[in-house]
Amino acid sequence: EVQLVESGGGLVQPGGSLRLSCAASGFTFSSYWMHWVRQAPGKGLVWVSRINSDGSSTSYADSVKGRFTISRDNAKNTLYLQMNSLRAEDTAVYYCARFPRGGYYDYWGQGTLVTVSS
């Protein structure tokens, strides 16, 4: 059974940092591109970042470029999102999602809430 389990969310002050993790199981993690998608409270889904299967290629939304870094450890079956210089507008539930090359998300984690507030 495919499982994606996020962790690392919490309350952080503006300007602070957090690292989110997404533990994958039930599939060959190293074969799949992975993405982070976020959802602010009461708002819609927004794409954040993606990484290819071996970690050699990444892409970011303009709103997080230069502040967030996506990475993966295929030996540990884990996806990461390092978030620096956090702002109030980064407050959201962050989901990791598996991305088969057909341009869709077939499995999602349960999400982890990040709250940026003083």
Next chain:
Amino acid sequence: QSALTQPASVSGSPGQSITISCTGTSSDVGSYNLVSWYQQHPGKAPKLMIYEVSKRPSGVSNRFSGSKSGNTASLTISGLQAEDEADYYCCSYAGSSTVFGGGTKLTVL
């Protein structure tokens, strides 16, 4: 990229059919047959309902169907049921990223 455009809300009675539109541009919806749709119940993760414009994942009811014409994709739900009440999001591949619609709240009357 700008978000895809969806109606904020749609409604229908049990047994009826509804259609949710999703309008993008020639850089996303119009360029790729890679539109997907997601259902999200409150407090839950999104669930894939349609991929590659019109394909249904295993386990998704055939009451759900998708189509695309030009820069606009559509999700049709036939034979509405109470459990279909949820938020629905379209999503398009856009090269090095994806772009979502703003979401549509479906109310089953």
